[in-house]
Amino acid sequence: MKIIGRKSSSNVQKVLWALAEMGVDYEREDAGREFGVVDTDAYAALNPNRRVPTLVDGDFVLWESNAIVRHLAREHGQGTLYPDDAQALASAERWMDWQLTTLGPGFTNIFHGLVRDAPEKRNWDAIEKSRAATEANFEIVDAQLAKTKYLASDDFTMGDIPAGIYAYRWYAFEGIERKTLPNVERWYAALQERPAFREFVMVGLG
Amino acid sequence: MLKIMGRDTSSNVQKVLWVCGELGLEYEREDLGGPFGGNDRPEYLALNPNGRVPTIDDDGYILWESNSIVRYLAAKHGGDPLLPSDIQVRGRAERWMDWQISTMSPALVPVFWGLVRTPPEKRDMDAIETARKKFSSLIAMMDGQLARTQYLAGDDFTVGDIPLGITAYRWFVMDMEHEDYPHLKRWYDLLTERKAFQDAVMNPLA
Numbered sequence: 001m002k003i004i005g006r007k008s009s010s011n012v013q014k015v016l017w018a019l020a021e022m023g024v025d026y027e028r029e030d031a032g033r034e035f036g037v038v039d040t041d042a043y044a045a046l047n048p049n050r051r052v053p054t055l056v057d058g059d060f061v062l063w064e065s066n067a068i069v070r071h072l073a074r075e076h077g078q079g080t081l082y083p084d085d086a087q088a089l090a091s092a093e094r095w096m097d098w099q100l101t102t103l104g105p106g107f108t109n110i111f112h113g114l115v116r117d118a119p120e121k122r123n124w125d126a127i128e129k130s131r132a133a134t135e136a137n138f139e140i141v142d143a144q145l146a147k148t149k150y151l152a153s154d155d156f157t158m159g160d161i162p163a164g165i166y167a168y169r170w171y172a173f174e175g176i177e178r179k180t181l182p183n184v185e186r187w188y189a190a191l192q193e194r195p196a197f198r199e200f201v202m203v204g205l206g
Numbered sequence: 207m208l209k210i211m212g213r214d215t216s217s218n219v220q221k222v223l224w225v226c227g228e229l230g231l232e233y234e235r236e237d238l239g240g241p242f243g244g245n246d247r248p249e250y251l252a253l254n255p256n257g258r259v260p261t262i263d264d265d266g267y268i269l270w271e272s273n274s275i276v277r278y279l280a281a282k283h284g285g286d287p288l289l290p291s292d293i294q295v296r297g298r299a300e301r302w303m304d305w306q307i308s309t310m311s312p313a314l315v316p317v318f319w320g321l322v323r324t325p326p327e328k329r330d331m332d333a334i335e336t337a338r339k340k341f342s343s344l345i346a347m348m349d350g351q352l353a354r355t356q357y358l359a360g361d362d363f364t365v366g367d368i369p370l371g372i373t374a375y376r377w378f379v380m381d382m383e384h385e386d387y388p389h390l391k392r393w394y395d396l397l398t399e400r401k402a403f404q405d406a407v408m409n410p411l412a
Binding site: 048049060062063064067068070071074075086087090091093096097098102104105139140143144 | 273
């Protein structure tokens with residue numbers, strides 16, 4: 001099995017983190033941003049959306065990072081990353097979808113503004129709006145984590161993976177205003193104890 | 207009985223109403239969101255802190271995020287082929303669901319708001335045309351898939367057709383230029399023969 005995509009991409013990190021949690025072997029090829037590849041015809045034939053990651057396993061090709069994580073967890077993580085209980089499963093999927101619909105889009109401007117834009121080119125109004133949206137989104141996470149130890153249940157599941165990557169990025173920013181959210185901080189501390197999270201997610205912002 | 211909270215003109219609510227129709231499920235529905243408001247009330251936010259529609263209450267189990275609700279109901283009441291048992295077909299179906307929220311919805315929103323929710327005299331037609339071209343390029347991606355398979359995930363109608371089936375309805379009925387996408391049209395015509403699609407989706411845009 002091969003994963004195509006640069007290690008610095010949050011979407012690639014979801015897949016690498018999940019694979020490491022399950023101890024699955026794979027090869028990885030760099031693609032995206034400084035590595036290019038995604039604009040080639042060969043890549044478009046695998047992934048017409050031209051983003052990373054793409055999974056290639058023999059004849060089977062899959063893209064969309066959260067769908068890849070669910071696919072791999074269904075195959076290798078039944079009862080661990082992939083909850084057996086139907087309600088816990090749906091709740092895990094819900095937090096994954098919510099990252100795509102809400103948490104991710106809300107975070108885009110603060111991440112691009114502070115990490116990718118040169119200081120003199122920063123749009124501070126957009127950065128502040130994005131900061132406030134992200135803080136409000138982590139309050140939603142905090143309210144869930146007041147009820148359950150992890151997002152979908154009292155166990156770590158694939159539902160923690162997308163939001164966990166955003167938690168790392170959110171707490172890695174220096175000098176920004178952040179409300180104290182005790183449940184998020186407890187959960188984030190627990191994620192940091194996972195070797196797979198440290199190896200594939202806590203790698204700096206790039 | 208299953209309770210669905212959300213106005214039936216919302217594309218995200220329509221996903222849930224459509225799958226309920228496919229599954230022959232009975233439900234109660236409460237109008238909420240858009241012109242009905244109510245989604246910012248504390249009692250709704252206690253169920254769905256994200257404050258959007260739909261939310262379901264399935265005998266006390268609360269779930270929000272429309273695509274996760276569709277998969278939860280299909281798993282509980284349907285199964286194969288609607289929710290494919292083949293792991294690769296399932297992965298592809300979920301990929302198209304995720305792509306609708308990650309990529310298609312952000313491209314559709316400015317076209318929909320421009321043409322459906324903005325009075326003609328206030329429309330920025332240049333901005334709408336730029337957005338329409340991007341929307342069309344994504345519809346072309348679906349057409350490319352549908353040149354190879356009968357439905358988006360393979361030979362059968364699956365949950366993977368639901369989010370983008372609603373997008374396709376909006377593509378065809380909005381008053382704008384339409385490039386010719388014959389494979390998309392063939393698939394769309396199949397969807398329009400489904401009673402659940404007619405009932406839940408083929409209604410005036412609002």
